[in-house]
Amino acid sequence: MARPPQPALFLDAPPAGGGLARAREHVPEDSLLPAPPARLACAHLPAFPLQVLLRRRPELRGAPVAVLRREGPQAEVLWASQAARRRGVARGMRCAAARSLVPELHAEPVPEDILEEAADELLRALLRRSPRVEPCLDPRGAFWLDPSGLERLQGDLPTWAGALRRDLEALGYAAGVAVGFTRFHTLALARHGSLTAPLVLASPAEEAARVGAVPLAALDLSPVLQDTLEKLGISTLGGFLALPAADVRTRLGSAAAALHARASGREHAPLRPSQPEDPPEVALEIDPPDDDRERLLFALKEPLACLLRQVCTGGDALVELRLTLELDHEDPAVTTVEPAAPLQAEPDDLLQLLDLLRLRLDGLTLAAPVKRAVLVGLGARARAEQLALLRGRGRDLAAAARALARVRAAFGEQAVTRAALRSAHLPEASFAWEPVSEVTCPIVHDLPANHHEALAAPPLCRRLLPRPVPLPRRDEADEHWLAASGLVRGAVVRMAGPYRVSGGWWAREVERDYYFAETSHGDIAWLFYDRPRDRWYIHGILD
Known part of the structure; x- marks a missing residue:
């Protein structure tokens, strides 16, 4: 029977003066070099619930918007858009107080199941860039990725990080991407200063130097802790890490001590990849x-x-x-x-x-x-x-x-829609059709004492035409000039107006005089005179 191979042994020459020979295994010189530190990347989506809401409601982009903890006037504001923050809306404010500052503020909570659905979609997208992805639970909307071993497939680290960021932008999200070496440091750098371009760090020393300059305001600390540190003259993460760990627990509490331990790198945890469950x-x-x-x-x-x-x-x-x-x-x-x-x-x-x-x-x-x-x-x-x-x-x-x-099953998903108001100066652009996902009961406001009489004569409904229909040239002596459109019947008996609509000077000037025209048959048309075109148009019918 052949003997198994034995490790190669070399005998050192005996030292001068005699002594026993020492045997040692041969070790390649390359294995004596220190292994390079493991890489870790972080993708962070700031204000994740707010981004999810704006992605589902794109017509709200640019408007003052707030995400609430729950429904109700006393609900806490969790996130506010830039337009809302410019007018004084801040996190922690009550919804009623925020609406007193911005009456047109759109505020609503984002349900947990919608956030989970968005996070699962993001996880699937990130798995196309790395087979090892771990979602972060706090803050929501952050993910750690393992970028190692992908150079031959997706290019070097800057190329990989840029492609990752473009994937998130294609889904409609703004995200910061940082490639470094530790969990907390990559998260802090992704949250601060990496929205314009991905940040790829060359060494742990560079990572430590950059993370020390991160302002504490970018870490979403509790207001009490941040106020205490500001009173001590500490405004950056480096200043916070310079505090003795024992004194942090004694003077600032256990939450601050846990943050100090994570930020200083004393807590290490391996990446725990997550895989989305395939639907049945x-x-x-x-x-x-x-x-x-x-x-x-x-x-x-x-x-x-x-x-x-x-x-x-x-x-x-x-x-x-x-x-x-x-x-x-x-x-x-x-x-x-x-x-x-x-x-x-x-x-x-x-x-x-x-x-x-x-x-x-x-x-x-x-x-x-x-x-x-x-x-x-x-x-x-x-x-x-x-x-x-x-x-x-x-x-x-x-x-x-x-x-x-x-x-919807018979005619398609776009068969059931409702009108949603939009901010525009032209009537035809003041609303858009959006799909109806659920049926809700209309809000019934306080009715007057004579509401039965009011219901007996319901308000008129203005039915807009898809496009304004041009009318023939108006002849003042012809009372039936409006009936020539085929949309109303009879002669015009009275007209109410004009109601001026103008604007659009930055693109194409619009100057319209709107009228309500009633005919002898009781039909009511909504029409306008276009001054630049010197032409009458019918825009809607009142039912």
Whole structure:
């Protein structure tokens, strides 16, 4: 039997004067060099809840906006936009006080499930740049990444950090990126001064020097601790780290001592990578391929029930169903179905989902028979419904939501919208259509004593035309000149106005005189005279 290889041994020459030879293993010289310090990167999204809100509501960008801890006038302001901060709105302020400074302030809380959904989307995007990503829980919106070993795939560290930042910008987020060596230091540098360009540090010494100049205001300290340090003349992280650790705990408390330990590098923790859970998926092979909607729906019933049970395991509820139909020798057809409310693994909920799926299948155009169907269910934490409080008003909001879900399933996601006000000087630009995700009960203000008479004569509704319709040249002697448009009937009997709308000098000057014109048939038109064009237009009808 062959003997296993033995480690190479070398005998040192005996020292002068005799003595035993010493045996030692041969060690390569390269292994005696110190290993380079491990790299660590941090991506930080400042004011993460505020960025999530503005990403969901892009029409609010540039306006004064605040994120609240909860609903109500006494709710605390957690984050405020730059436009709100310029007018005095600050973190920690009550919502009522903030609105007294900025009456048009848009303030609302961001639900936890929306933040979790955004954080999960970010995690998936960051995993395309590094296989090891750890989300930071405090502050929310920060992530640590391991950039090591990616040079041959994604370039050197500056190139990798720049691509990472561009990925976040493509998702609609502003982010700071710092590549260094320790957790706290990279987080502090990503929070301060790295929004314009990624920061890549060459050595731990450079990291320590740069982090010492970070102002304490960038670390989001508690107001009490920051005020105490300012009274001591300490305004930077370096000044705080210069304090003796024992005195920090004695004089400033345990929270300050924990911060001091993390900032000084005495606390080390390995990177704990996180992986997003793949949503439940069920596939169905259809042999032979078939394009009959009824047979497809019947075949999908059992896989759909199985998928619903998988999604609802652990207290979740189904909020979206994604269906991919793989066609025979054609590109697959992909569609989604969103129920009116999260669905549980109940028979009634399964029937509702099947009904929505049937409507969606009826609206699909299949270029070839279906050979395989893939169902993916997206779930969210189920929350208790509180609609019973509104039943006394005679409105079944759940039934309304189910009806709108059927409309979306039959005609597409953009079929159910509502008008949202926008700041613009022209009437046609003063609103935009946004999708309706849920049905809410309208706010009923205090009614006067004669509200029954007021309801008997409801206010008129102005129905705007998609584009103003030009009218023929007006003849003062012709009372039927407005009826020539085909939008109203009869002769004009009276006109109210003018109501001047002007502006747009920076692009194209607008000068309009609006009138309400009533005809002999009782029709009321909303029209305007365009002075620069010397032309009459009809802009809407009052119903």
